[in-house]
Amino acid sequence: MIANDTEYEKARDEIRVLEERLERLRQAHPLGTKGFTKAGLRKMIARLQEELAVYEGSEEARHSDSN
Secondary structure: OOOOHHHHHHHHHHHHHHHHHHHHHHHHOOOOOOHHHHHHHHHHHHHHHHHHHHHHHHHHHHHHHOO
16 A cells, blocks of 8 residues: 555556556557466556555545645
C-alpha cells in the first residue's frame, strides 16, 4: 500500500515502465503469442493503478478535513 508521496511517485514511474514494456511486447509478439506475459503486465499495472487511486483518495480526504 502506498503510504507517502515518495512511494506514490515511485508507483507512477513503475506503471510507466510496465506500460512501455507491454507496448514493446505487443509490437514484438502480436495477437495470441506471449499472452501470459502481457496479461501479467496488465495485472501489475492495474494493481498499481488501484493503489494510486486509494492513495489519491486518502490525500483528498486529508486535505478536505483540514479546510
